[in-house]
Amino acid sequence: MDFDPTFLARLQFAFTVSFHIVFPAFSIGTSAYIATLLLLWSKTGAERYHRLARFWTKIFAVSFAMGVVSGIVLSYQFGTNWSRFSEVVGNVIGPLIGYEVLTAFFLEATFLGIMLFGWTRVPPWLHVLSACVVAFGTAISGFWILSANSWMHTPAGFEMKDGIAYPTDWVKIIFNPSFPYRFAHMMIAAYLTTAVVVLAVGCRYLLQKRFGEDARTMVRMAVGMIAVVAPLQLFVGDAHGLNTLEHQPAKIAAMEAHWDGSEPVALSLFGWPNAQQERTDFELAIPNLSSLILTHSWDGRIKGLKDFPANERPPLITTYFGFRLMVAIGMLFIATGLVGAWLWRRGTLWEATWFQWPASCMWPLGFIAILSGWITTETGRQPWVVHGVLRTADAASPVAASALWTSLALFVLVYCVVFSMGVYYVNRLINRGPDATVTAPPRHGQPGRPLSGAAEAVGEVVHDGAMEPAR
Secondary structure: OOOOHHHHHHHHHHHHHHHHHHHHHHHHHHHHHHHHHHHHHHHHOOHHHHHHHHHHHHHHHHHHHHHHHHHHHHHHHHHHOOHHHHHHHHHHHHHHHHHHHHHHHHHHHHHHHHHHHOOOOOOHHHHHHHHHHHHHHHHHHHHHHHHHHHHHHOOOOEEEEOOEEEEOOHHHHHOOOOHHHHHHHHHHHHHHHHHHHHHHHHHHHHHHOOOHHHHHHHHHHHHHHHHHHHHHHHHHHHHHHHHHHHHOHHHHHHHHOOOOOOOOOOEEEEEEEEOOOOEEEEEEEEOOHHHHHHHOOOOOOOOOHHHOOHHHOOOHHHHHHHHHHHHHHHHHHHHHHHHHHHHHHHOOOOOOHHHHHHHHOOOOHHHHHHHHHHHHHHHOOOOEEEOOOEEHHHOOOOOOHHHHHHHHHHHHHHHHHHHHHHHHHHHHHHHHOOOOOOOOOOOOOOOOOOOOOOHHHHOOEEEOOEEEOOO
16 A cells, blocks of 8 residues: 655654653643642641652653653654755744753753652752752743744744745744743643543542542642633633634634535534535534634634635544544533532542542543644644645655655554553552652751662662562
8 A cells, every 4th residue: 555655754743742742741740740749848847748749750750751752753753754844944943942952951851850869868948949940841841842833833933035934033933823822721731631640540549548648638639720720721722712713714614614604603513524525424513603602703704614725624534523522521621620629618529439430530531632632733734834834745855655654663663662661650650659658858957868779769669579669
């Protein structure tokens, strides 16, 4: 079977970036959670906050390492598979990615060692500060990467000379029209995803009747976070959608499977977009509701897919269903946060196993929502790699399909092995739970006696097939 090399290059990049994105997103949220726990410990002196911070730092370390390793490949693909992209817009994208390394990665690398190894080796205030700096560094990393990605959707602050993009205004490039919405949407998604994972772990311990105090702390903090952040994400997502309508109307038309621009936009709950017949089969829709959402008018009009040439329409299936999956998970998170907060207020949260059991199984949903949202955003930009500037077909390198097939197969094999090992190891850490045998150092004065060797950073060694605390 013959495949277009450009399609294979897209498929390879889609696989590697989809694998990679879940780890930085989780690292952003987890680092912020650890910093919050250590700040609470510093303020209150409660042992449970310090114990939970150590526990989640182990999980953060695995996630951070996998994110770094899986992200290295992406930089190489710019040169191997997308050399024309690098040539045309490298003057803009290259510095933005370089700024991420200079301002974020170096900052994280400097303080990450203190965060991982400094539990009993440095004064508590310095250890708390290191966790806060690492959390800030992960947010800065997200800032630059999302700025570069947003520029590809809404390019600004540049000029074209002989087919090459040259920067003219770095402020406009960095803070391009879609960046504020995309950055806020993604950062909230990262924090929300982490909160759902924390909720799932806490509910898992409650159902198992283990680590009672730590489990209740995790559930309380997660429910509070989800109850606030999930509804906020709905409003941020709506603002992001209105910005997308202004700058990428074809993407919105594909997301809504809206064909005829002369008619009001129905809210399509489900259907099957039929590109050949230019209609949506088996559609279940609420008339005019999307017009009200997108234009704030019951009879508002937006451009339909028929208003765009066929070769400028985004892929319909992935854009349409990716958007619906993301929204469905988001609505489930809103319901989870509100129900959890209601049970907490009534004082029945700890006995409500009917809530705890499904919540304990929700941990993958945040990652699925991030992936579905990312697929919606990136496939909805097609056929452009830089909207209105460079088409995807013109950005690819002249690489043989056989070479792309071979490298893709190797990526799938290696990434699946690495991912499986990472998930297995994180699950082992969760099964073991917070280590109650390690006491926090005094918050003031000299640090306590360090544990033996570098194992103190992770707090465990393998012994007889089980995770045991380092001695």
